[in-house]
Amino acid sequence: xxxxxxxxSLPLAAQLRQMIAxxxxxxxxxxxxxxxxxxxxxxxxxxxxxxxxxFGPDALDGETRALxxxxxxxxxxxxxxxxxxxxxxxARIEALGGPRRMPHPAYAAMRG
Numbered sequence: 420x421x422x423x424x425x426x427x428s429l430p431l432a433a434q435l436r437q438m439i440a441x442x443x444x445x446x447x448x449x450x451x452x453x454x455x456x457x458x459x460x461x462x463x464x465x466x467x468x469x470x471x472x473x474f475g476p477d478a479l480d481g482e483t484r485a486l487x488x489x490x491x492x493x494x495x496x497x498x499x500x501x502x503x504x505x506x507x508x509x510a511r512i513e514a515l516g517g518p519r520r521m522p523h524p525a526y527a528a529m530r531g
Contacts, residue, residue, distance in 0.1 A: 431474050435486035438467045442493035449500045464494075 429437075441463040448456030479487065 429470070431471075431478050431483050432486060434467060434470055435483060435490055438464070438471070438490045439486065439493060441467065442490060442497060445497050446493070446500070449497060449504065452504075 441460055445457060445460035445464070447453075448460055
């Protein structure tokens with residue numbers, strides 16, 4: 420799906436299947452720490468979200484409800500992985516040079 424916008428003429432189930440494929444690709448990109456692939460996945464997700472915005476809850480049947488729930492679960496797992504990676508990076512940076520907190524601009528102005 421990378422680089423191609425979702426076609427709004429596709430039925431809801433097909434778009435949800437595309438979203439699931441993009442989320443699985445994102446998970447692989449996160450595991451490989453492939454920043455370019457993560458960014459491409461984010462673009463693809465944004466495009467698909469724009470296409471899915473035209474559908475309301477009344478468009479869901481049993482199949483599409485299950486697909487939407489799968490996509491929701493995959494997105495949640497990927498979000499957790501992204502958060503863990505970010506926390507790991509922050510911990511490594513702090514270990515290198517210690518926590519360097521910048522003073523809040525309001526406090527810096529009071530001291531200056």
